[in-house]
Amino acid sequence: MKILVCISKSPDTTSKISFTDQNTKFDENGVQYIVNPYDEWYALVRALELKESLGGSVTIITVGLSVDDPVIRKALAIGADSAVRIDAEPKEAFYTAKQISEYAKEQSYDLVLLGKETINYNGSQVGGMLAQLLDMPFVSIASKLDLNDAILTVENEVPGGVEISEVSLPCVVSCAKGVAEQRIPNMRGIMAARTKPLTVVQPVDCEELTSIVSFELPDQKSACKMISPENTDELVQLLHSEAKVI
Amino acid sequence: MILVYINTLNGLGKSSYEAVTYAKKMNSSVLVLTNGSEDESSLNSLGDYGAEKVLVHRGVNSSDSKQICDLISTVVSENNIDTIVFSHDYLGKTVAPMLSAKLSAGMVPGAISLPDENGNINVNVFSGKAIAKISINSNKKIISLLPNSIPIEKNQTACSVEELSSSISEAKIKLVSKKELEGDIPLPEAELVVSAGRGLKGPENWGMVEDLANTIGAATACSRPVSDIGWRPHHEHVGQTGLAIRPNLYIAAGISGAIQHLAGVNGSKVIVVINTDPEAPFFKAADYGIVGDAFEVLPKLNESMKRFMAENN
Numbered sequence: 001m002k003i004l005v006c007i008s009k010s011p012d013t014t015s016k017i018s019f020t021d022q023n024t025k026f027d028e029n030g031v032q033y034i035v036n037p038y039d040e041w042y043a044l045v046r047a048l049e050l051k052e053s054l055g056g057s058v059t060i061i062t063v064g065l066s067v068d069d070p071v072i073r074k075a076l077a078i079g080a081d082s083a084v085r086i087d088a089e090p091k092e093a094f095y096t097a098k099q100i101s102e103y104a105k106e107q108s109y110d111l112v113l114l115g116k117e118t119i120n121y122n123g124s125q126v127g128g129m130l131a132q133l134l135d136m137p138f139v140s141i142a143s144k145l146d147l148n149d150a151i152l153t154v155e156n157e158v159p160g161g162v163e164i165s166e167v168s169l170p171c172v173v174s175c176a177k178g179v180a181e182q183r184i185p186n187m188r189g190i191m192a193a194r195t196k197p198l199t200v201v202q203p204v205d206c207e208e209l210t211s212i213v214s215f216e217l218p219d220q221k222s223a224c225k226m227i228s229p230e231n232t233d234e235l236v237q238l239l240h241s242e243a244k245v246i
Numbered sequence: 247m248i249l250v251y252i253n254t255l256n257g258l259g260k261s262s263y264e265a266v267t268y269a270k271k272m273n274s275s276v277l278v279l280t281n282g283s284e285d286e287s288s289l290n291s292l293g294d295y296g297a298e299k300v301l302v303h304r305g306v307n308s309s310d311s312k313q314i315c316d317l318i319s320t321v322v323s324e325n326n327i328d329t330i331v332f333s334h335d336y337l338g339k340t341v342a343p344m345l346s347a348k349l350s351a352g353m354v355p356g357a358i359s360l361p362d363e364n365g366n367i368n369v370n371v372f373s374g375k376a377i378a379k380i381s382i383n384s385n386k387k388i389i390s391l392l393p394n395s396i397p398i399e400k401n402q403t404a405c406s407v408e409e410l411s412s413s414i415s416e417a418k419i420k421l422v423s424k425k426e427l428e429g430d431i432p433l434p435e436a437e438l439v440v441s442a443g444r445g446l447k448g449p450e451n452w453g454m455v456e457d458l459a460n461t462i463g464a465a466t467a468c469s470r471p472v473s474d475i476g477w478r479p480h481h482e483h484v485g486q487t488g489l490a491i492r493p494n495l496y497i498a499a500g501i502s503g504a505i506q507h508l509a510g511v512n513g514s515k516v517i518v519v520i521n522t523d524p525e526a527p528f529f530k531a532a533d534y535g536i537v538g539d540a541f542e543v544l545p546k547l548n549e550s551m552k553r554f555m556a557e558n559n
Contacts, residue, residue: 120372125353126343129344133347137418139311157481163423166422167419207350209350209383210353211381216376217376218377221530224534226529226535229536229539229543232546233550240558246438
């Protein structure tokens, strides 16, 4: 059982979001990077659980520069066996998916897992693109994932209900809440992570299908209008005549 | 020509009309593609929003993302399509990126605006804390539209429905079973949402949340701790790790407003917060606030809403 888990770095949830260079670049000043929670809590931990029950190996892969190595070591501390870093700036989703697919297609993985989205770009794109490039089936936004005799059983929350479907390996699955529970790395894991193999791979040439022209911050909300708990009629009137939402 | 892919997993809904409206507003003729079992007369109603033709393939399984991706790709090449519009829902998030890689067509995930004069489109990034303007560099373009981002507009157009019967690849993903949720308004599409958190003290107290929601025709939602301890089903959880929604009105009772919760609701047009703690961080993100006990305020607000509804309908 060879499992590949794609991880991305993302700013800590509490980071202040601001931009530099005429609002064209994310301001990294003072930002702490973490492993994207969907990749770590759900995809990586489920991969480790599957490995623990069925044997095999878990490799993590990311597209990033050497400054991202500490984030990779964090993921290794949780329990992955080895890591691969494609040495390039992850410019956009297709570029990233292409780099991962070029590496992965030579390695014959049985299962590729990743989070349903990153908390910085929220695009939910890399999984589907990667599946297409690897010619594997793609199941997205799984809330449960089980494996029996090379058949995966996946639960998804779809509009209006929950679907349970089956798919044979190899395949790509993007993971959401419910697939696994967050694991906190212990000291042994953190020590072991320092010496686990981290392979650096050169990127392939790839066109960028999209680019970010600029960023902006949403309009600041005006101050909250406080209403006395006795005056729910007033609130209803304001929602009707001022906010115009009812 | 623009192609709009519509899934009918949950029937033809608001997000379908939004996607057709969006395509029509790009000043192009609009072709719609769908699969599934929706009947001809309801498919025809897409003409009310600007669709000229609806193609429907009855043989394609809604659970198999590859079948859908292949079907769209065939229709794109047969109809001289330059732009494909999806709704950024479960199937949009699944199929649109596959199609992007298949056609080498740049994709804007979760569009919240029409293309501007330079063709750039806004999306939410950093979990709603910022907006990015994205340009697509390829000739073919894919846009998946975030639900509740643009108002639906009628645009009466003569519309025909055509059945497709092209051969399809074998489904790799097999649907084993489906549990339907009953009677609820789907949360991602809801315009009004009433939500509650741990401040309600127990699942037995949700009646007052549901009463208010019923009065105004809202969907119900909850915070993460509430779904984690099982007071409410997971599909109601809004926040960083749950659903991100953008209703017109979000009423939150007994939720403090941690940053992870805000990430799921900061796209709401108007936020009303009811909390006993005047220091609750949620008030900073709210438009209207009531410092008070949800157990008293919710029933009272329900009565006020009932009176308002009676006078205005």
